[in-house]
Amino acid sequence: MDEDRQDLRKRILASRDRLSVHDRHEKSNSIMHNFWSLPEIRQWSTLFLYVNFRSEIETLELIKRCLNRGIRVAVPLVDAEAVRMIPLLIKDPEQDLVPGYYDIPEPDPMKTTQVDAGEIDAAVIPGSVFDIYGGRLGYGGGYYDRFLLNDAPRAKRIGFAFEMQVVEKVPVEPHDQPLDILITEKRIVNMSNARKESPNA
Numbered sequence: 001m002d003e004d005r006q007d008l009r010k011r012i013l014a015s016r017d018r019l020s021v022h023d024r025h026e027k028s029n030s031i032m033h034n035f036w037s038l039p040e041i042r043q044w045s046t047l048f049l050y051v052n053f054r055s056e057i058e059t060l061e062l063i064k065r066c067l068n069r070g071i072r073v074a075v076p077l078v079d080a081e082a083v084r085m086i087p088l089l090i091k092d093p094e095q096d097l098v099p100g101y102y103d104i105p106e107p108d109p110m111k112t113t114q115v116d117a118g119e120i121d122a123a124v125i126p127g128s129v130f131d132i133y134g135g136r137l138g139y140g141g142g143y144y145d146r147f148l149l150n151d152a153p154r155a156k157r158i159g160f161a162f163e164m165q166v167v168e169k170v171p172v173e174p175h176d177q178p179l180d181i182l183i184t185e186k187r188i189v190n191m192s193n194a195r196k197e198s199p200n201a
Helices: 005-017 021-036 039-043 060-068 143-151 191-197
Strands: 046-049 072-079 084-090 097-099 105-107 122-125 156-160 181-183 188-190
Touching: 021 060, 021 156, 021 181, 046 060, 060 072, 072 105, 072 143, 084 105, 084 143, 122 143, 188 191
Parallel strands: 046 072, 046 122, 122 156, 156 181
Antiparallel strands: 072 084, 097 105, 181 188
């Protein structure tokens, strides 16, 4: 891999930022459609979901639909001092979310309650760059990697990505936590199968 992590992240995020609002919305809808086709959903009662920010895949409608179906939704609250994320259950995104870390929408701790991270069945993870072998680059803070490793190790790890964020191979480091499933607007990739074909396997 000739391109280092920082340059790769910048290049892919710049491409993502160039997507039109219309294209981002349409592609996000296709990703949500693919998400709801996962057979595992029937066994999940608590999901950990990010709230989209800037050019990320849109998740607010997914959050609302989960809540309407009786699925508990936990959203991350960033504790920058402790360098960790706290999962807080929300009931109404329009009432329970406020601008937080870097103005990213976060749960209002006065209106929400913390859930034991061990109860999370699946975590939907944002990122900048992905591959089909479970590799993922976040935004450089390592918050999701630490959360998955230390707080919610049993949760199914799902990456949401636009197809243009998927590269042949992400240059991962030992602390990077691998995904179990990657969902784009065009496909669903189950990593347990894809890892067997990884060039570094």
